[in-house]
Amino acid sequence: MMNLSPADFKTILSELVDENPLACRGVLRLCGTEFTDTIKTAQVTLGQRSILRVNLDFLRTHCATPEHVKAVLLHEFLHVVLGHTQRFQKVSNALNLAADAIVNAIIHRKCGDAYSSFFNRFYSETARGAINLLRSRADADLETLGVSRETLHIWTKLYQGELSLDDVYQAVCANGASALHEALKSGRLVFLGNHTGEGMEDLDLPPEIRGQLDFAHGMLRTTGALPGQQLQCGNLTVPQIEDPALKAWRTTVSELLRRLAAPDARNRARRLEARVVRLPVLHEGDRRATLQAGWSPLLPEANWLLPMAEPAVGTAVYLDVSGSMTAELQRLTTILLRFKHLLRTPFWAFSDAVTPAVFKAGQLVTGTTGGTELGCVIEHLKATRPQKALVITDGYVASPPGEWRDTLTRHGVEFLISNGGSTQIVCKLGRPVHTLPALPKR
Ligand SMILES: [Zn+2]
Numbered sequence: 001m002m003n004l005s006p007a008d009f010k011t012i013l014s015e016l017v018d019e020n021p022l023a024c025r026g027v028l029r030l031c032g033t034e035f036t037d038t039i040k041t042a043q044v045t046l047g048q049r050s051i052l053r054v055n056l057d058f059l060r061t062h063c064a065t066p067e068h069v070k071a072v073l074l075h076e077f078l079h080v081v082l083g084h085t086q087r088f089q090k091v092s093n094a095l096n097l098a099a100d101a102i103v104n105a106i107i108h109r110k111c112g113d114a115y116s117s118f119f120n121r122f123y124s125e126t127a128r129g130a131i132n133l134l135r136s137r138a139d140a141d142l143e144t145l146g147v148s149r150e151t152l153h154i155w156t157k158l159y160q161g162e163l164s165l166d167d168v169y170q171a172v173c174a175n176g177a178s179a180l181h182e183a184l185k186s187g188r189l190v191f192l193g194n195h196t197g198e199g200m201e202d203l204d205l206p207p208e209i210r211g212q213l214d215f216a217h218g219m220l221r222t223t224g225a226l227p228g229q230q231l232q233c234g235n236l237t238v239p240q241i242e243d244p245a246l247k248a249w250r251t252t253v254s255e256l257l258r259r260l261a262a263p264d265a266r267n268r269a270r271r272l273e274a275r276v277v278r279l280p281v282l283h284e285g286d287r288r289a290t291l292q293a294g295w296s297p298l299l300p301e302a303n304w305l306l307p308m309a310e311p312a313v314g315t316a317v318y319l320d321v322s323g324s325m326t327a328e329l330q331r332l333t334t335i336l337l338r339f340k341h342l343l344r345t346p347f348w349a350f351s352d353a354v355t356p357a358v359f360k361a362g363q364l365v366t367g368t369t370g371g372t373e374l375g376c377v378i379e380h381l382k383a384t385r386p387q388k389a390l391v392i393t394d395g396y397v398a399s400p401p402g403e404w405r406d407t408l409t410r411h412g413v414e415f416l417i418s419n420g421g422s423t424q425i426v427c428k429l430g431r432p433v434h435t436l437p438a439l440p441k442r
């Protein structure tokens with residue numbers, strides 16, 4: 001609880017404008033201020049008369065320091081500058097969460113703990129699964145928080161500024177958003193800032209406002225606050241209607257990719273992975289250890305979440321891009337794109353030859369000769385020597401020679417047969433064969 005009079009708030013706001021973190025000055029200076037309880041947190045409305053609306057009671061309840069108040073204001077400011085706000089009314093909970101995670105990570109990286117500790121406090125009770133992405137420290141006992149390895153991985157990359165909004169959105173969807181829906185429904189989780197799209201029709205923004213928005217956006221980009229070149233408004237047009245076939249396929253593919261992922265010894269790049277380490281140093285995040293120190297005669301140890309350099313982990317994938325796969329390739333590409341953080345890159349496409357495949361603007365870019373030949377995959381396995389690999393094909397391949405079995409076994413190859421494909425030939429290879437579930441009849 002913080003004592004915060006309207007005059008205190010105005011002092012904090014003018015401090016923020018003077019300090020100008022994240023180039024917020026231009027936009028915030030053009031706004032009038034209004035105190036109201038008709039909105040839950042804080043909201044900027046841009047137009048002929050631009051207003052920053054603030055719920056003082058919300059700030060009093062949840063902020064402990066002036067920096068916390070500033071963090072709430074910067075959160076809303078970033079939504080506006082990044083163009084999230086106009087589009088929020090049409091989007092899903094998962095995309096709202098992803099946008100908030102991106103915004104909070106920028107604030108943490110650029111303004112530090114004094115600001116981002118607000119998010120740690122604010123979400124401390126609700127943080128389950130992907131909701132942890134909103135906090136700069138996914139501290140405390142990870143099991144009780146229900147943080148999966150994958151969420152930790154995403155979290156680490158997010159707070160290093162390596163993920164775009166789309167990456168985070170895909171990760172939230174892949175993790176399942178049921179905890180999120182439930183937390184929002186019960187009111188335990190509230191999205192900060194304007195997530196309703198209210199008052200954000202940008203039809204005739206006054207030129208000085210448009211100019212300030214563009215300026216702030218340009219500043220964020222040049223100071224490296226924005227992750228890559230990908231965080232643009234266009235990225236918000238993620239399809240919201242999920243193809244039911246895609247959902248069933250996604251489950252199958254993600255389970256395989258997770259199970260077959262192995263460290264990539266040939267890739268010298270190291271990634272920072274958040275790891276739980278036991279250290280004889282207490283911190284308030286591990287409350288269980290702190291309590292235990294009160295009665296245990298032993299030197300207490302607490303769980304710390306520390307970044308460790310790890311070899312890149314991913315699944316080596318060979319995707320059949322022969323002519324007979326054309327009908328399914330778009331769906332498979334969508335799924336692989338969603339799980340690209342689980343793929344060894346480049347991953348491989350094959351027809352009569354193996355060629356590297358990459359995603360560009362959501363599309364698969366690779367070469368194909370039209371035919372299907374497993375022999376080129378065998379040669380490629382021998383040359384690159386992965387521990388495990390997944391071959392995705394329709395199975396319409398020439399009968400394989402017996403000596404391929406050894407290579408396939410040595411490199412832990414498993415097959416995934418597309419819908420409408422044939423398992424007849426690949427079953428003879430003595431390796432596990434999985435099939436994609438049938439498409440629902442239309
Ligand atoms: Zn928000």
